[in-house]
Amino acid sequence: MDIVSLLLQAANLMVTGMVGVFVFLSILIFAVKNLAKLAGPETSGDTSTKAVSKSSTGVSSAHIAAITAAIAQYRTKK
Amino acid sequence: MEGLLNLWHATGLANFTIPALVMMAVGCGLLYLAIAKGFEPLLLVPIGFGAILTNIPVAGLAEPGGLLYYVYYIGIDSGVFPLLIFMGVGALTDFSALIANPRMLLLGAAAQFGIFATLFGAIALNYVPGFEFTLKDASAIAIIGGADGPTAIFLASKLAPELLGAIAVAAYSYMALVPIIQPPIMRALTSEQERNIEMPQLRVVSKKEKILFPLVVLSLTIMFLPAATPLVGMFCLGNLMRECGVVDRLSNTAQNELINITTIFLGLAVGSKLAADQFLTVETLGILVLGALAFSIGTASGVFMAKIMNRLSSNPINPLVGAAGVSAVPMAARVVNKVGLEANPHNFLLMHAMGPNVAGVLGSAVAAGILLALVG
Numbered sequence: 001m002d003i004v005s006l007l008l009q010a011a012n013l014m015v016t017g018m019v020g021v022f023v024f025l026s027i028l029i030f031a032v033k034n035l036a037k038l039a040g041p042e043t044s045g046d047t048s049t050k051a052v053s054k055s056s057t058g059v060s061s062a063h064i065a066a067i068t069a070a071i072a073q074y075r076t077k078k
Numbered sequence: 079m080e081g082l083l084n085l086w087h088a089t090g091l092a093n094f095t096i097p098a099l100v101m102m103a104v105g106c107g108l109l110y111l112a113i114a115k116g117f118e119p120l121l122l123v124p125i126g127f128g129a130i131l132t133n134i135p136v137a138g139l140a141e142p143g144g145l146l147y148y149v150y151y152i153g154i155d156s157g158v159f160p161l162l163i164f165m166g167v168g169a170l171t172d173f174s175a176l177i178a179n180p181r182m183l184l185l186g187a188a189a190q191f192g193i194f195a196t197l198f199g200a201i202a203l204n205y206v207p208g209f210e211f212t213l214k215d216a217s218a219i220a221i222i223g224g225a226d227g228p229t230a231i232f233l234a235s236k237l238a239p240e241l242l243g244a245i246a247v248a249a250y251s252y253m254a255l256v257p258i259i260q261p262p263i264m265r266a267l268t269s270e271q272e273r274n275i276e277m278p279q280l281r282v283v284s285k286k287e288k289i290l291f292p293l294v295v296l297s298l299t300i301m302f303l304p305a306a307t308p309l310v311g312m313f314c315l316g317n318l319m320r321e322c323g324v325v326d327r328l329s330n331t332a333q334n335e336l337i338n339i340t341t342i343f344l345g346l347a348v349g350s351k352l353a354a355d356q357f358l359t360v361e362t363l364g365i366l367v368l369g370a371l372a373f374s375i376g377t378a379s380g381v382f383m384a385k386i387m388n389r390l391s392s393n394p395i396n397p398l399v400g401a402a403g404v405s406a407v408p409m410a411a412r413v414v415n416k417v418g419l420e421a422n423p424h425n426f427l428l429m430h431a432m433g434p435n436v437a438g439v440l441g442s443a444v445a446a447g448i449l450l451a452l453v454g
Contacts, residue, residue, distance in 0.1 A: 014194040032180035039286035
């Protein structure tokens with residue numbers, strides 16, 4: 001008898017728990033998607049500045065200009 | 079003569095009991111698994127040795143006044159050690175795969191069904207004579223399905239401290255057994271064609287997103303599930319330290335020294351709960367069976383969810399990645415990658431599986447928070 005009521009409680013907990021986990025993580029999905037919109041445009045700028053700052057150590061600016069031009073040309077061809 | 083007799087009574091030989099010897103053998107077994115087989119050695123070595131120390135007669139290391147008693151009291155009874163470990167795990171976790179594809183959180187959620195189904199199973203086990211699990215016991219046992227050591231220890235220390243030893247041993251053993259438990263389930267539930275599915279490459283995630291992510295997770299937890307904030311809060315702190323880039327020293331400490339020191343004491347404290355009178359019970363057997371069940375159900379429900387998402391979504395999703403929803407970072411993701419490569423040698427699923435994998439960590443922390451809020 002006692003076990004039956006415990007089982008009912010457990011089943012109840014199972015349903016509430018799963019609903020709770022799904023609702024919470026769904027809200028998080030929504031939040032993370034908006035986060036991407038909020039911070040998204042920065043991505044390309046971020047990587048390009050990093051690339052420039054890395055290559056600028058010990059490489060002359062003329063070289064960088066030539067390489068950038070070559071990459072740009074390659075990309076437009078593609 | 080009397081002096082000699084007294085000395086004899088003070089030796090281990092005169093005071094050994096069979097159950098204590100059995101537990102010392104269990105400790106040696108854990109050491110063997112860790113050292114010879116490489117099963118979660120970082121934890122099983124201190125746990126196994128702790129089990130031996132605890133069962134030494136006369137010395138009373140795990141009784142009030144003994145070293146292990148205090149280590150347990152300070153670190154686990156208070157909930158501090160698992161939370162410190164969780165901070166380190168946060169500092170070790172890279173969320174970019176999840177931020178790039180946030181829908182993977184659904185897989186982390188689905189895999190938590192292993193927890194809640196096992197809770198039901200633990201109560202149903204009460205029909206077998208010898209088992210008397212309360213709802214609190216059942217919740218603490220079920221969290222093994224979260225496949226997350228610190229979460230399991232944290233919840234067990236709050237809900238069922240007397241079962242903690244068995245729960246921690248089951249959780250860490252099954253995490254080590256993930257490469258054996260998961261693949262047959264994954265193969266049985268998917269077709270060759272489904273295992274072949276290649277997924278599109280993930281986008282690059284900006285630093286700003288990575289910094290904001292732990293803050294977003296924390297604010298949602300504060301608003302909707304404050305009971306989970308000890309776990310999620312420490313996790314987010316660790317992750318923020320990693321991503322913000324201005325406290326590398328703190329982040330490195332959390333990832334290395336702090337987590338290592340805590341792991342030693344956490345293992346010893348768990349070992350101190352492997353005393354014969356607490357461990358050598360039918361309930362331990364039940365916990366071991368239920369733990370395996372929890373892992374299997376979690377894996378299966380993750381795969382099913384991934385199948386459903388693959389049907390509904392415009393981007394193809396390989397159902398195998400669902401199996402990584404049962405945290406066990408990064409072992410589960412590696413298993414997914416391996417099974418995927420068996421079907422298609424050019425299909426590298428590791429990065430795609432890391433998304434649901436870290437989602438599983440969040441999912442099990444949320445599930446623990448829900449159990450604490452409803453049962454605790």
